[in-house]
Structures are given as structure tokens and as C-alpha cells.
Amino acid sequence: MQNNVSQAVDYNSICQIVPTTSESVLHPFVDPLNNHLPGFSINTPSRIAHFLAQVAHESGGFRHRWENLNYSATALTTLFAKYFPNQVMAESYARQPEAIANRIYASRMGNGTEASGDGWRFRGRGLIQLTGRENYLRRGQWLGENLISEPERVAEDLNICVLSACWYWQSKRLNTFADEDDILHITRRINGGLHGLAERKAYLDRAKAVFAKEFNL
Structure with missing residues (x-):
């Protein structure tokens, strides 16, 4: 079993894991990630790496926190x-x-x-998109926030943005599959299929390389 780590990510490591996104976009996420991931037992290098890989893909490298519906x-x-x-x-x-x-x-x-x-x-809003009135209601009740009246906060408040993704991760029991290094099962639980698997793997490989250096794995 991997040892728990004191923090999820620092400024330098998140930039290495998501190199195509500017530092100005990534840096505001560092404190919310460090503040909230431990509360969901996303606290080992493998769990953190898998979490970051999935949310990085789902959010377009942390750049998109709301759904783009501008379709032809x-x-x-x-x-x-x-x-x-x-x-x-x-x-x-x-x-x-x-x-x-x-x-x-x-x-x-x-x-x-x-x-x-x-x-x-x-x-859809958030690092793992929250969609539908019922889901906003349930997530808001859990957070103690009125997301029905202020649904935009899921995208705009980075603490809620991260917490919402953590809640989803926990609800699907994805730490278990992260411990098994099972990216296929995690991706199916989040995506319903294997869409974007190559990019998810690329994020995961970079995260593992970063944490191997940081934690001497």
C-alpha cells in the first residue's frame, strides 16, 4: 500500500502534469486540491494521479469548467x-x-x-460535469449550498468545483480502482465508455512520473 502524502500537488508539479495549460489557469486550483482531496481519501500518489488525469481530461486541462453546447x-x-x-x-x-x-x-x-x-x-459544470436539477439539488444539500438558486457557482467557485468532482469520485468508489491502477474501469465509471482514453493515459503517465520523483517511488 502506498503511503499517504502531505499534499496533493504543488505549483510546479501541476504544470508538469498539464503542460498545455497556462500557469495562470492552473495555479488557482492548487490550494482547493490540497484542501479537499485528503477529505475524500484521495491521498496516495496513485489515487491523486488517477484523479488528476481524469479531471484534467474532463475539463480540457482545467480550462473548461462548463459545458460547451455550441454545436453545428x-x-x-x-x-x-x-x-x-x-x-x-x-x-x-x-x-x-x-x-x-x-x-x-x-x-x-x-x-x-x-x-x-x-x-x-x-x-454541465465543474471538473467532472454536474448536470441536471436533481443532481444540483443533491450536491448542494451535501455541500450545504443552494446550488439551485446559484448553479453557476459549481464552475465559478473553485472550492465547489473541486469538491463536486471529489464527491463524484467518492460516490463511484474510484479510489479502489486507482489502487489497482485500473484506468479502464475509472474511465468507464466517469465517461460511460472509453472516450479520450489516450489523453487520460498521457495525463496519468505524466502524473506518475512527477510523483515518482517527488516521493521517491
């Missing part, structure tokens, strides 16, 4: 054929992120109808 008509018919069954409908929604969100997330995950605006209001 072709993308809508390809990715969301259930909601856009023909080209005419897709073209009427294309490049309108708010309208797209309201359609694809309507009447599920606790959201109201398309006209309610819940799809856009409770679109």
Missing part, C-alpha cells in the same frame, strides 16, 4: 439524433447553446420541460 447542425444530428431526428430541426437549433441545452436535457434528471429553461440553467 451536423453535430446535432450525429451526437443527439434522438432529439434532432432531421436536418431541418437541427438547423433551427444550430449554434444556439441555450436552446440546445433546453432541448436535450428537458424532462429528465429532475429538469422541467424545454420551455422551463432548466436544461440551460443546470447544464
Whole structure:
């Protein structure tokens, strides 16, 4: 078993793990990561490495904390054929992120109808995207925060952004698979498949190399 580490990451190591993102974007995450990961037992080199690899991929290298829904008509018919069954409908929604969100997330995950605006209001936010009114409600209750009234805080408040991802990690019991170095199982639990696996592995390899030096592994 790996020994617990005193902090999750420092300024230098996070820049090595996510080299394509500017320091100005990465540095504000260092304190929230160090403050909150230990509370979820994400506290060994392997657990921290796997966590960072997954959230780095999911957030586009920590650059994107909210869902990009600016899809073309072709993308809508390809990715969301259930909601856009023909080209005419897709073209009427294309490049309108708010309208797209309201359609694809309507009447599920606790959201109201398309006209309610819940799809856009409770679109994906965070390092591992939180989506849907019901999930915002549950996560907010756990945090002691009113995320229904202020859903944007999941993206804007970096403490909540990190805590939300930690909560998801814990709820899926991903530390167990990190201990087994099982990136495939972790990716499936987060993504539902293996999308972006090569990039996730690249982040993981860099994290392992950084921690091997730092902790003399």
C-alpha cells in the first residue's frame, strides 16, 4: 500500500502534469486540491494521479469548467439524433447553446420541460460535469449550498468545483480502482465508455512520473 502524502500537488508539479495549460489557469486550483482531496481519501500518489488525469481530461486541462453546447447542425444530428431526428430541426437549433441545452436535457434528471429553461440553467459544470436539477439539488444539500438558486457557482467557485468532482469520485468508489491502477474501469465509471482514453493515459503517465520523483517511488 502506498503511503499517504502531505499534499496533493504543488505549483510546479501541476504544470508538469498539464503542460498545455497556462500557469495562470492552473495555479488557482492548487490550494482547493490540497484542501479537499485528503477529505475524500484521495491521498496516495496513485489515487491523486488517477484523479488528476481524469479531471484534467474532463475539463480540457482545467480550462473548461462548463459545458460547451455550441454545436453545428451536423453535430446535432450525429451526437443527439434522438432529439434532432432531421436536418431541418437541427438547423433551427444550430449554434444556439441555450436552446440546445433546453432541448436535450428537458424532462429528465429532475429538469422541467424545454420551455422551463432548466436544461440551460443546470447544464454541465465543474471538473467532472454536474448536470441536471436533481443532481444540483443533491450536491448542494451535501455541500450545504443552494446550488439551485446559484448553479453557476459549481464552475465559478473553485472550492465547489473541486469538491463536486471529489464527491463524484467518492460516490463511484474510484479510489479502489486507482489502487489497482485500473484506468479502464475509472474511465468507464466517469465517461460511460472509453472516450479520450489516450489523453487520460498521457495525463496519468505524466502524473506518475512527477510523483515518482517527488516521493521517491
